[in-house]
Amino acid sequence: MTLESHRCCVHGCPNLAAYEVHRYQFDPLEGATVQLTDDSCPFICVEHAIDNELRAVGDRVPWHVVEYPYTNLERLPGFALYTQLEPAYVA
Numbered sequence: 001m002t003l004e005s006h007r008c009c010v011h012g013c014p015n016l017a018a019y020e021v022h023r024y025q026f027d028p029l030e031g032a033t034v035q036l037t038d039d040s041c042p043f044i045c046v047e048h049a050i051d052n053e054l055r056a057v058g059d060r061v062p063w064h065v066v067e068y069p070y071t072n073l074e075r076l077p078g079f080a081l082y083t084q085l086e087p088a089y090v091a
């Protein structure tokens with residue numbers, strides 16, 4: 001567990017990140033799962049996570065591509081998961 005804090009990855013956002021962003025994918029043909037840090041936006045603040053979800057386009061099905069405004073900019077299949085960064089985020 002690290003106490004280091006991360007900034008939100010959204011361009012120009014001064015906030016501390018509240019979440020680590022992962023992408024979860026399930027391949028229904030192979031039964032394979034992927035859950036990896038989103039390299040295109042690994043950390044995000046609460047405000048941008050909410051906006052990211054409200055403006056996402058597509059079904060949150062783990063083998064569909066969901067178009068998020070801030071995360072998964074590589075447009076890989078799967079949906080975003082947000083893991084709370086408790087030690088780094090003090091309201």
Ligand SMILES: [Zn+2]
Nearest residue numbers: 008013045048
């Ligand atoms: Zn932000």
